Amino acid sequence: MRRILVTIPVGEKHKEYLESIDPQAEFVYCAQDKVTQEMVAEATIIIGNVNPGYLKHAKDLTFMQLDSAGVEAFIAPGVLPSEVLLANATGAYGLAISEYMVGSVFLLQKKFHLYLENMSTQTWRDEGKVNSIADSVTLVLGVGDIGGQFARKMHALGSRVIGVRRNKTSCPPYLEALYQIDELDDVLPKADVVACSLPGTPETKHLLDKSRLLKMKKGAIVVNVGRGSLIPTQDLCDVLQEGHLGGAAIDVTEIEPLPKNSPLWHAPNLLLTPHIAGWYHVPQILETMVEIAGDNLKAVIHGGEIRNEVDFEAGYRKFKG
Numbered sequence: 001m002r003r004i005l006v007t008i009p010v011g012e013k014h015k016e017y018l019e020s021i022d023p024q025a026e027f028v029y030c031a032q033d034k035v036t037q038e039m040v041a042e043a044t045i046i047i048g049n050v051n052p053g054y055l056k057h058a059k060d061l062t063f064m065q066l067d068s069a070g071v072e073a074f075i076a077p078g079v080l081p082s083e084v085l086l087a088n089a090t091g092a093y094g095l096a097i098s099e100y101m102v103g104s105v106f107l108l109q110k111k112f113h114l115y116l117e118n119m120s121t122q123t124w125r126d127e128g129k130v131n132s133i134a135d136s137v138t139l140v141l142g143v144g145d146i147g148g149q150f151a152r153k154m155h156a157l158g159s160r161v162i163g164v165r166r167n168k169t170s171c172p173p174y175l176e177a178l179y180q181i182d183e184l185d186d187v188l189p190k191a192d193v194v195a196c197s198l199p200g201t202p203e204t205k206h207l208l209d210k211s212r213l214l215k216m217k218k219g220a221i222v223v224n225v226g227r228g229s230l231i232p233t234q235d236l237c238d239v240l241q242e243g244h245l246g247g248a249a250i251d252v253t254e255i256e257p258l259p260k261n262s263p264l265w266h267a268p269n270l271l272l273t274p275h276i277a278g279w280y281h282v283p284q285i286l287e288t289m290v291e292i293a294g295d296n297l298k299a300v301i302h303g304g305e306i307r308n309e310v311d312f313e314a315g316y317r318k319f320k321g
Contacts, residue, residue, distance in 0.1 A: 001025065003060075004297075005039055007032045007048030008067045009280055014290045018047070021297045045300065047293045052079050063300045065293045066310075069093060069146070069278075070227060072200045075312045086310040087296050090317050091145050092288040093278035097251075098149035100277035101195055101223050102157075104249035105133065107271060108221050113247075131192065131219070131246070134158035139191035141207075142198040142226060143178070144317075150195055151175060162187060188215045193223065200227030210235035219246040225277050228252040237263040240270060251277040 002025040006018065010029065019027055030039060032049055040046070040054035046064045052073045055061070063085045066074065071088050074080055107113055109131045118125055138154045140147045143163040151161045155174040162177045164184055171178040179187055184207075188194065194216060198204045208222070208231045216222065222245060224230055233254050239245050247269035256275060258264060264272055280286050295307050308317050 002044045002301075003028065003042050004045045004047065005030065005035070005043040005050070007035055007046070007050060008289055008293070009286065010290060014286075017290065017294060018297065021294055022301055045297070047297070052076070055079050063087075063296070063306075065089075065296050067092070067289050067293075070200055071310050072227075075310065080312075082312060085300070085306055086312070087292075087306050087308040088310055088317055089289060089292060090308045091292060092285050094145035094149040096282040096285055097146045097197070097225050097277045098153055100251065100273075101146075101150045101225060101249075102153050104223050104271055105154075105193055105195075105221060108247035108249060108269065109133065113269070113271060133193075135160070136192040137162065137190050138193040138195065139164065139187055140175075141184075141194065141196045143172075143175070144197065146197040146225065147195065148172070148174075150197070154193070154195075159193070162190070185212070185215060188212060189217055191220055192217060193221050196222070196224040196226050196230055198226040198230055200229050205229045206232050206235075208235075210238060213239045214244060216245065218244055221245065221247050221249070223249045225251045228254040228256065233262065233264060236270075237267045240267045245269070247271070249273075251275055 002022060004025050004027050006027060006029045015029065028039060035050050037054045037057055040050050041057040043058055044060045044062055046061065048067045056078065061084050066088045069088050069090050071086065074086060080086060111127045111130055114127045133154065134157065136159045138159045138161045140151045140161060140163045143151060143165045151163060152174045155161045160176050161174060162179065163175045164179045164181055164187065166181055168180060196208065204227065206229065213235060236248060240248060249271040251273045252275055253264065264270065278285065292307055298304065299306050310317055
């Protein structure tokens with residue numbers, strides 16, 4: 001009998017749906033922070049994330065459906081046997097995170113953060129000129145689900161949007177141009193907004209270091225919702241302190257939770273949030289997550305193509321073209 005461990009926060013209707021796919025299986029539901037090593041060891045299928053250290057005990061595991069887009073902790077050597085099928089949550093978070101990104105751009109470009117600070121000190125002061133999204137240039141690093149939805153929104157607001165992605169593919173209509181990662185240095189100086197939704201891989205670690213941040217247009221904004229490893233902490237703080245960037249919004253940091261002694265807490269013109277742009281704060285996320293999990297459960301049981309299957313060597317979802 002299959003034993004299916006579910007750690008995503010499902011409701012009764014979701015449980016009924018999942019159980020209807022495999023009526024003979026035993027389903028175990030548990031919040032991620034309550035999952036024990038024994039639960040993982042007994043599972044043949046896992047839907048949701050668990051402590052990666054527990055997985056070495058899951059000798060009967062055949063398939064794992066993550067509820068995160070990031071996979072780096074689960075593809076590290078020795079965590080999962082190569083014969084275990086692994087899928088991520090691409091497609092679940094695009095709506096919520098792209099809206100967070102648009103909101104961040106508006107906040108920084110219109111200097112709302114400065115006016116909020118002025119309110120706290122009862123200061124009546126004009127903070128000066130602001131920028132417009134219309135006719136700006138937006139550079140999107142990582143034009144997948146999240147980056148693609150953000151690009152569409154910025155295009156609809158009148159920005160000229162260009163993209164950078166790992167794989168060569170046709171340019172979608174909401175982009176003016178599509179480049180590959182080795183062309184990054186050529187396109188960075190063109191952008192008023194640089195938005196990053198790249199996965200955490202050895203190739204993306206410290207991709208936006210100080211030298212590249214300084215290649216950005218003076219007064220430009222950077223938004224990072226991918227992985228904190230993309231931008232070195234001190235480099236970002238230095239560039240903000242020097243006034244080269246108009247601002248930054250980051251939902252991810254190199255160390256999470258962020259230490260109390262991190263210089264990011266006091267960096268100017270920075271919107272810092274604790275990795276909350278996605279998660280389950282928007283109801284749509286859970287519905288899409290259950291849909292993805294259900295589709296893949298059907299594929300595992302009845303045969304078929306796994307949605308969002310992860311390439312262990314590349315470190316992200318397999319590219320379908």
